[in-house]
Every structure is written in C-alpha cells, then in structure tokens.
Amino acid sequence: MITEDPYPTRALPEDTPVLRRCRLGIALDSERFSAALVDGEGTVLASTEQASLVAAATEVLPVALRHIMAQAGPRGITLDHIDRVLLAVSEVDGLAGLPGSNPNWRRWPGQLGPVAVIRLGRATTALPPLAGWPPDLHAALSVAETCVGGGARMDGSDFEPLDAAGLVAFAREIAGKVSAVAVSSVFAPVMPSHELAAAGLLRAELGDSVPIVLSHEVGGMGLLERENATVLQAALLRRAWGAAHRLRRSLVDAGLPEAEPFLARNDGSVMTVDYALTRSLLMHGATWAAGARGAALLAGESEALVAFTTADGTPTAVCAVTCGTATPSEGPTTIAGVPTGLRTVAMVPTDPPVGGAPGPDVERLAEAVDRAKSGPKDLPLLVIGPGAEKLVDALPGALPGTTLVCCPPRADSAAAVGVAVAPVSGEATRIFTLSSPHGDEIRVKVREQARAAAVHAGADPHLAEVTSVDESMVAYVGTPTVRVRVRAEGPPRSAWRPSYQRT
C-alpha cells in the first residue's frame, strides 16, 4: 500500500507558457547574497541583495525565496513556475580546510580523502604523482600512488597500451582503503579513452560506491597540474556529496522539489549538480564570473570592464568582459600550496591602501582598469555589488581609460542575474598536423565533442551549439602542427517533467 507521498509531484497545466518557466539565480559571497528571478525571455522579474550571517546555500535559499516571491508573487508567479535554481559560490566548501588556506587545517583531514592516485603513462616517472606536494598534505590525502601503462600521444593515438592487469591489481590493493580514486592520463584532454576504460575496470573491482575522478573532467593541459587538481578533487568528493544532498533537500523543503539545481563555474557557465560532484573545484571563484556576466547583460554591453564593490562603496577588483564573459586568468592556480591547472577569472585587485580611508582611490581604480584591459580601446566600466551606487556617486567624474562609468540596473544583484541567465558550456580539444588528410574530419569531430560535452554538463540538447573555435600553432615542432579548441554552449535544460497522475 502506498502511503501519502511527502513530496508529491506537482505539475503545471500543459498549456503553461514557456515564458512563465523561471530561473532563480542565487549568488553567495562571504557575508552577503543576492538573488534574482528571470523569466523565459530573460526579463528580470525580481531581485534582492542582503547581508547574510551564514554563507551556506541551504540557509540562504529560503530567505532568498521569501524576498523574491514577495516581489514576484503580485506579478502572478508561484513557486511552481521556478523550474531551475542556479547557484554561484565564491569559495568551494572544503577548500578552506586545506593547508595554505587555513593554519588550523588539522581539524579537517578526516573529511578529506583518503584517495588513491593512478597515472596512466608508465614512462613519465621522472616526476611521479604528487611530486612537489607538501609532505603533510601528501600524507593526509593519499594512501597509494601508482603509474601503469596507458595515455595518449599529442595526436590522440595510444602512447602506451592500457595496462588492464596492472589496474586491476592496484584496485585490489586499495579496495576498502580509499574514499575515491583520482585517475590522470597523458594527453587526456585530447584523448580521454584510457581514463574512461580505466574507470570501467576500477568500478568493476571497487564497486559503484567508490567514486572515480578522471583528469579530463577537470581539464587543462600540463599533466602534473591537471593531476594535482584531480587528486584534490577526489579528496573533496565526500564533502561534495554531502553538500549536494543538502542542497537537493533544501530545494524540497523550500517548496521547489521539481526544480533542477545548477552550480556556477568559474568560466561564467553553469553545470548540473550531478556533473559538479566530480568537478566542484571548478566552482571556485564562480561568483565573480557570474557578476561579470550579469553586469554585461544588465548594462547591454558585451565588451566592458566590471568593478566589484563592498557595501561601503570600496572597489575590490576589476575584471574584463569579452563577448559577455569574464576574461580567464593565465597560468596555474595554486591551491593549498599545490599548482593546479584551474583557470579562474582574471581579477585585478584595486589594492586599497593599508589603513587608508575607505572609499574610492581614483588613481588606483584607473590603474586596475588599465591592467584589466586586453586592448587599448576605452571601455565602459560597469560597477556592481552592494556598494555600486555609492562608488559611482563618489567618483569625481570621468575615469581614464573608460568611455563611461555606470551602475547598471539591479547592480547590487548582478551576480544573481548573471548566474540565472548563464549557459551550460562544454569544451573539446585536439592536436593534429596541418598536413593530415583528416584535418577537416577532426575539426568536425571536435565540434561535435564540444557540443556533447555541453549536453553532458546539462545543456538543452536541442539548443547546444558551437560558440567559439580557436586554432593555434604548436611551438618547436618540425611538422606544422595545430591545436584546435572548440567551445559549445546551450541554455540549461529544464527539469520540467510531463505531468502524470498517481493511481
């Protein structure tokens, strides 16, 4: 006998217009949050920006929803209209516990790891996995490391045959001792097949309850940095699971059981929670990327500079926006004393003078504006965040290097608007010689891979399309060789389910 379902499936009448399918964006900063409700046409129906004592998404959600519905309710919006909830965080839960970020990290290792590390590529051991890691972090996170045959060459062909027997033997050694496994492979970003095959073999030995993180999911060229990020990611997985569970639960509790949750990435796009489980590091700094996107959208400028403010009107940093998206940083990002291949938003701090008076220092702001630019052209400076209006009011007039300084509408909630309208993205890359007769086939294939990657991350399969193609020469190679990088994007899929009746 079926007892009463505590979470009954709700369904809107089938003739509900698409415009009424709303996305709720919430952006968390350390001590504040912003929220915005955007309809199917991209119109912002409601927004709010508040101080919040607790930076946890689960605590913020009901408060945000109350403020948003107070504005949207009179416009005929009900909770049933919200089919997607998109969240941006400024810091990944768990990272604060890693050494280098917090001197009291010894409280944390029980919640991080333990992981096993596998590298596919035996002839790479001059620098074994975790080479150069701080010894205490190494000891706290990893119980075993190995290198077995596998990996790809630059052109995607096999580097070594995959050593299935070696993988199985290692899996039997670590079974029952690890909470996750990190697998990296030579040239995995151009050819992940060995990582995928290894995951299958490991799963057969370890069972489905031991998650396996693959380096091509984390991404970035440079085996060591990508491997480092993969290991950190594997160590964070248990925490990510817990966080994802609490997030889903809080959606149900808030009256949004049907809404699909998405999490913001630091490249300005979003991903489903399932996808984010093994990629939570990509969320680090996502609030900045969301803020930049929101500012550009609200101001109607796709090429601009964005200044972030604190509540008292002090600028904290400036970033550049190209094609509506924040410019990413160059070079490795160091986390917990370990270089990783993660890219974040290229933020230029405005460096307020130590002990100086609060408020804008025009010279420093102008310097940051110039450093953030990627070209000599003057650009509009969009000021966002809780102190946006205060800062614009306090500026004495024109700022060098800018065409205008403005506070876009709903500037305080720009990050929430940015995450609410963010697309889902996917990338793919390949390297091939220009003389290859298969060049055009490879180009077509990479485009399709990028599109598939976007769909995998939660893009609407009908609307995901290629948005950029970049080809660059590989240096110091005898035969002219090119690397092609393709990015695809699409709107986040809707969790709208067809109505069905329980019998």
Next chain:
Amino acid sequence: MRELDLPDLDDLARGAALLGSGGGGDPYIGTLLARAAITRHGPVRVVTVEELPPDALVVPVSMLGAPTVGVEKLPSGKEVHAALRALERVLGRAATHLVAIEIGGGNSMVPVAAAAETGLPLLDADAMGRAFPEAQMVLPTLSGISTTPMTVADDKGNTAVIDAVSNHWAERIARAICGEAGCSVYTADTVLTAAQARDTLVLGTLTLAQRAGAAIRLARAGHADPVRAVTDLLGGAVLAAGKVVDVSRATTGGFARGEAVVHGPDGTLVLSFQNEHLVARLADRVVATTPDLICVVDTETGEPVTTEALRYGFRVTVLGLPCDPRWTSPEGLALVGPPAFGYDCGYRPLPS
C-alpha cells in the same frame, strides 16, 4: 669545483628564463626534474673549464621537442642515460663531463638533472650563451665541430644514432625522429674534447644565469630596481620601458611569428618574435637583433616574460644584452643573424 644544490635551482631557473630571450621552453618542468634528481642523488658537482683534465670528454645533453608535449608527456628519467650510453658505445669511451647545449630556458636544467643522476660533473658553460631553436645553432659549428655522432633517445628505450653530412642535416633528421617518437626526446651530441670545450663554449654561463636569477630576487626583496640589477650584472641596454599596447600572432607557413608593440615615454618599440625575440625596432629603426639577446622582463618584478605569455597591458622593460662576440662574425651571423630567421634586416649592434 662547487656544488649546485636544491636552494640554487630557483635562481638558476629564473636566470635561464631571462637568458632564453622569451623562448627556450619554460624551465618549470626542468626545475622539478632537477629537484627530484638532486633529492634522490645529492648535489651536482660544477666544474670550471680550467678544472677539466686534458683527456676530458664533454657531452652536451638536451631535450628536443615541443614544450606543449614536455608539460604533458613527462620524461621517464631514463632518456638522458640512454642517449648518453648510446653515444658512448659509438665513441668507444665514456663521457667524463656533461654540459648544457643552451643556457636559456628548459635546457639549462636538463643537464643538471642528468649530472645528478649519472654522478658526472657538470661543466659551467654552454654552447650558445642564450637559447636558439635548432641543433646547428651552436658556437662549435663555427669551429667546424660536428653535431654528430648524435644520439636520440625516447621514453620507451628506443635510441637512434645519427651520422650526418652537416650540422643542418643533423638537425633535420633529429627533428624528424623527434616527431615520430612523440615530440619529446633527449639528445647527446656535439662531443667536445677539453680543448674544444675551452675554445668553443661560452664559459661560466651556468653561474651567470644563477647570479642573474639571484640578482632579480635580491633586488625585489630589497625593494631595489630588479631591471637595474640585471643590467648591472649582464651589461647591455634598456631598449624600451613601457606598456605592451598590441600583440599579434600569425601562424603562416607553420611558423609562429608575432609582433609586440611596447609604448613608452621614449617612443614605440616593435618586437618581432618567433620562438624567441629576434628583432627590435624603435620608430622603424632597428635597434637590436639576434644574435644579441632581446629579453622582456616585468618592469616591477623583474620576472622574465616569454613570447607566449606576452599580452596587452603588461608593464615591461625590453633589454638588449650582448651575445657572445663570436656570434657577430660573418659565419656566426650567417647561422643565427636576422636573415636566418627570415627577416630582411642585417645585424645591428646594441646601442652603447
């Protein structure tokens, strides 16, 4: 004799990046390799050319390939050994000393790691005094010393021995092997006697790179001008200081060619680069060319900036550092002057 140990590596890497003139590959992986090797085997013995016994057999060892591959396909650690042993089999005698083929970029670190692993002493010198992209672009070529016998070793244990009719051919064949082996191989070539080492190498460059790296570090720590610290040590001239206002990169004909425009109070400097910075023009007047070293450093920190990293908005100082004088002979310029890289200008000595 002195010892090169772990604390010396960062200075050496920074100095080598500077002397790489914007190219030569990132010393980052090389530094990690050297650190791992020294951690395992202890510090490296560095000797001066005066300390070479008359019967010394000096062998330059280096990595050949693409940095894109180098950061992804890490070495197995056995490649240099394999190349060296293969060369010794051909020569019928053992190498007594290792040396760097170039002091700029990643290849400054390869022989450090190899010396730690093999226990052979490292000669304080190199064959270019900077970085160049091809095997024949070394000073011993000017003295008629053959690049071959040259051995090439990959990570799987394959080795090849090249006997070529010229050093240009050695480069072409080695490059073809490198491509087939996956664009990341190690070579041992340009074998030198003690006398040849003394006469054809640029001496003391390992120490010089280390001192340049230390000078930048110390200047920064002492809030002094790191750029001044470099020019005080290495001589040369500041060609321009200012802001990068444009960087363009073209990939015609399989060569990555680029130009960067640096706008400063003294005018606008246009830098032409391929893998390295090769020609600098101030108001259409050539002010510096290869084989002199054209080095770009961050004006504030003194950190070297590679051609790949150069971007709009960087505050940089462009330095012209004098090359080894043998490079400016007619034979030297034929090998590594501007026309050798496809530029139609002649060599122009640095402004004094």
